[in-house]
Amino acid sequence: MDQLIVSIGREYGSGGHEIAVKLxxxxxxxxxxxxxxEEIAKHKNVDYEELAKYxxxxxxxILTRTVRGLSNSHEYNIANMQFEYLRKKASEGxxxxxxxxxAESVLKDFEGLISVFILGDIECRIQRISRVRNMSESEARSAxxxxxxxxxxxxxxxxxxxxGDARNYDITLNSSKLGIDDAVDLIAEYINKRTVKR
Amino acid sequence: MFAGIMAVIIFLAMFILIVMDKIERHIVTLACAVLTIVFVFGIGMHSLTAIDETLNVRNIFTSSFWYQSGEASESTGGINWATIIFIAGMMIMVEGMARVGFFRWLCMKIAKWVRYKPIPIFITFMVLSSVLAMFIDSITVILFLAAVTIELAQMLKFNPVPVILTEVFCANLGGSATMCGDPPNIIIGTSLGYTFTDFITNTGAIAAISLVAVVIYFYITMHKKIKTGEEVDVSALNIDPSSVITDKKGFILSSIIFILAVVLLVTHAQTGLTVAIIGVLIAALTFIVSGKHILEILKKVDYKTLLFFIGLFVVVGGLEQTKILELLAKLIENISGGNAMIMVAIILWLSAIASAFIDNIPFAATMIPVIRTLSLTSGVPLDVMAWTLAIGTDIGGSATPIGASANVVGIAVASKNGYPISWKKYCLSLVPATVIVLVISMTCIYLRYL
Known part of the structure; x- marks a missing residue:
C-alpha cells in the first residue's frame, strides 16, 4: 500500500481533533x-508534563535569543522535536x-500527504466548547x-x-455545515479518490 | 547636532533590532555601520577623518599593533581589530580542539576522576566551567559541558538542570577573571591598554573569591535537587574517556597549542606580543597541525560574530565621534556628585542590570569611552572603573536566560534534550547568586581601590 499521511489543521472548537480521531x-x-x-519524552527519558507546557x-x-543557531525558546525547540519526529516517521514510510x-508544511515534500483544514461557524464552535469544556458562552468565546x-x-x-488559508491545503472544510461524522466520510471519500488516482 | 541625533537613532535602532532577534545580529550591526558612515560621518559631519579613525585600518599596519616593547597603550577607538583578530584566532584553535574530542574527553576524565558521583560532578564541573572560560569562549565551554552533563545525567540518573545552571553561571564568572575570558574584557583590555596580568590580578582575584562563595551557595541551595534517589551501579557502566578522542595525534598537538596559547597570554606583558599576534600565531599553528581538516575547521568558525563586532565598533564609533558618550559620562558624574564610591556603584549596577537584558558586548563597547571621559573629568582612576565595568557586564549577564550567550546555549542544549528551564526557574536559581557576586565585587573594589 502507498504511504498515506493526512494532516489536519483546525480552528479551536471546530471538532478537528475528533474528526482526526474518527478518520x-x-x-x-x-x-x-x-x-x-509522550513518545518523545519516553524516548528521551524525561518528564512529559514539562514538555507539554510548551x-x-x-x-x-522578547524573552528568547538565538546563539549560533541554538535558541533558548522551549516552544521553538519542542516544536522542532515534533517536526523531526514526524519527518522520521514519514521517511520510514x-x-x-x-x-x-x-504538519502540512513540515511534511509537504512527501508525496503521500493530504492536507486538511477544519473550520467552523463561530456560534457552533462556542456551543461545542461550552458543552465539551463545561464553560459559559462568554468563557467559550474568549477561549x-x-x-x-x-x-x-x-x-x-x-x-x-x-x-487556515485555503490555498495551502487540499481541503478546507466547515464542520458546522456537515457535522463531525459526515465531515469524516467526506474526507475519507476524497482520500479514496486521491489514492485511486495515484 | 544632526550627526549626534543620527548616531543616537542608529544606535538605539541597532539595540532594539538585536533584542528583537528577528534579523541576525551581524546583519543588524553591519547595516547600522553603513548607516553610521553615510548619515553620521558623511552627511552629518562631512568628515573623512572620522571615517578613517573609526575604520581604524591603518592601525593594523603599525608595529605596535603586533608588538609592544613598553607599556601597552590605549587604542584609538573605532574598530578594535586586535579584538577581532584575537577572537578569530581563538575560535580556530577551539574548533581544532573540538574536532579531536578534547572537551568531551576532559569532561569525561573529570567525571571518572570523581568516580561518577553526582555531587562531586556538580562541584568539579562548576570549577571546570570557570577555569575553561578563563581562556576559551563561554559558548564553547557550555556547549560541551551541558551536553556531557546531560549524557552523564541520563546514565547516572541525576537531575542535570541545577548542574547546567551552575555551569552557566560559573562560565560567566570565569570569563570575568581574564582579559580573554569574555568579549567585554578583551574589548576593555585592548581599548584601554591593559594586559592579561592586569586582569588576572584584579578581576581575577575578585572572581576567585566569588567562585568560592557561589560554589558554597550553590551546594547549599541545589545539592538536594540533583539526586533523584535512583542508585546506579557505576561499575556496570562501560565508560572510557579516551574513546571520545577522534584523532590521538591531533589531540596531543591541540593540547600543546592550547597550553602555548595560555602561556603566551599569561606572559604577553613580558614578551611584548599583543593579543592580535597571539591570535594569528595560534590560528596558524592550528592550521599547520590540522592538515586536511583546515576547511572543516574554517567552516565551523563563527564568522558572524566577527562581522557583528566590526559593525558594532563602527556604530559605537559614531557615538564617540559625535561626543554623545561624553554627555552620558557627564550625567553619571552629576548623579554621583563626583563621589568615586557612588560612581563605581552606578557603573557596576548599571552595567549588571543592563547586561541582564541586553547583549553585554555592545554595552561594554559603549561604556568604554564613557569611563575614559569620566576618569579624565572626575579623577577616579581609569583602571578601577575598567574592572568595575568588566565585572558588571560579565556577571550581570548571568541573571536572566537572555543576558549572556552562555546562558542561551546552556538552556538551548537542556531544552533540546527535553529539560526545559523556565525563566522563573532560571531566575530563582541565578539572580541571588548574581547579587551575591556583585555585592562581593563591590566590597572588594571599595576595600582595595577606594
Whole structure:
C-alpha cells in the first residue's frame, strides 16, 4: 500500500481533533497529536508534563535569543522535536493522521500527504466548547479567540504558509455545515479518490 | 547636532533590532555601520577623518599593533581589530580542539576522576566551567559541558538542570577573571591598554573569591535537587574517556597549542606580543597541525560574530565621534556628585542590570569611552572603573536566560534534550547568586581601590 499521511489543521472548537480521531479509526491509521510528545519524552527519558507546557505555542520573541543557531525558546525547540519526529516517521514510510503541528508544511515534500483544514461557524464552535469544556458562552468565546490566536502565531512562526488559508491545503472544510461524522466520510471519500488516482 | 541625533537613532535602532532577534545580529550591526558612515560621518559631519579613525585600518599596519616593547597603550577607538583578530584566532584553535574530542574527553576524565558521583560532578564541573572560560569562549565551554552533563545525567540518573545552571553561571564568572575570558574584557583590555596580568590580578582575584562563595551557595541551595534517589551501579557502566578522542595525534598537538596559547597570554606583558599576534600565531599553528581538516575547521568558525563586532565598533564609533558618550559620562558624574564610591556603584549596577537584558558586548563597547571621559573629568582612576565595568557586564549577564550567550546555549542544549528551564526557574536559581557576586565585587573594589 502507498504511504498515506493526512494532516489536519483546525480552528479551536471546530471538532478537528475528533474528526482526526474518527478518520484515523476509519482508515486504520495511527493518530499523532499530543501523544507524540509522550513518545518523545519516553524516548528521551524525561518528564512529559514539562514538555507539554510548551506544546503548540509560539516562540516568545522578547524573552528568547538565538546563539549560533541554538535558541533558548522551549516552544521553538519542542516544536522542532515534533517536526523531526514526524519527518522520521514519514521517511520510514509510515502512514498516519496528524493533528496540527504545522504538519502540512513540515511534511509537504512527501508525496503521500493530504492536507486538511477544519473550520467552523463561530456560534457552533462556542456551543461545542461550552458543552465539551463545561464553560459559559462568554468563557467559550474568549477561549476560542485565545486558542486561535496562539495556533495562528505558532503555525505562522514555523511556516511560510498562512494558517487556515485555503490555498495551502487540499481541503478546507466547515464542520458546522456537515457535522463531525459526515465531515469524516467526506474526507475519507476524497482520500479514496486521491489514492485511486495515484 | 544632526550627526549626534543620527548616531543616537542608529544606535538605539541597532539595540532594539538585536533584542528583537528577528534579523541576525551581524546583519543588524553591519547595516547600522553603513548607516553610521553615510548619515553620521558623511552627511552629518562631512568628515573623512572620522571615517578613517573609526575604520581604524591603518592601525593594523603599525608595529605596535603586533608588538609592544613598553607599556601597552590605549587604542584609538573605532574598530578594535586586535579584538577581532584575537577572537578569530581563538575560535580556530577551539574548533581544532573540538574536532579531536578534547572537551568531551576532559569532561569525561573529570567525571571518572570523581568516580561518577553526582555531587562531586556538580562541584568539579562548576570549577571546570570557570577555569575553561578563563581562556576559551563561554559558548564553547557550555556547549560541551551541558551536553556531557546531560549524557552523564541520563546514565547516572541525576537531575542535570541545577548542574547546567551552575555551569552557566560559573562560565560567566570565569570569563570575568581574564582579559580573554569574555568579549567585554578583551574589548576593555585592548581599548584601554591593559594586559592579561592586569586582569588576572584584579578581576581575577575578585572572581576567585566569588567562585568560592557561589560554589558554597550553590551546594547549599541545589545539592538536594540533583539526586533523584535512583542508585546506579557505576561499575556496570562501560565508560572510557579516551574513546571520545577522534584523532590521538591531533589531540596531543591541540593540547600543546592550547597550553602555548595560555602561556603566551599569561606572559604577553613580558614578551611584548599583543593579543592580535597571539591570535594569528595560534590560528596558524592550528592550521599547520590540522592538515586536511583546515576547511572543516574554517567552516565551523563563527564568522558572524566577527562581522557583528566590526559593525558594532563602527556604530559605537559614531557615538564617540559625535561626543554623545561624553554627555552620558557627564550625567553619571552629576548623579554621583563626583563621589568615586557612588560612581563605581552606578557603573557596576548599571552595567549588571543592563547586561541582564541586553547583549553585554555592545554595552561594554559603549561604556568604554564613557569611563575614559569620566576618569579624565572626575579623577577616579581609569583602571578601577575598567574592572568595575568588566565585572558588571560579565556577571550581570548571568541573571536572566537572555543576558549572556552562555546562558542561551546552556538552556538551548537542556531544552533540546527535553529539560526545559523556565525563566522563573532560571531566575530563582541565578539572580541571588548574581547579587551575591556583585555585592562581593563591590566590597572588594571599595576595600582595595577606594
Amino acid at each position: 484515523a479509526q476509519k482508515l486504520g491509521l495511527k493518530l499523532y497529536d499530543r501523544n507524540m510528545l 506544546d503548540e505555542a509560539p516562540k516568545k520573541e 509510515e502512514s498516519f493522521v496528524v493533528v496540527g503541528r504545522c 476560542i479567540s485565545r486558542h486561535d490566536k496562539t495556533r495562528k502565531a505558532y503555525h505562522n512562526s514555523h511556516s511560510s504558509m498562512k494558517w
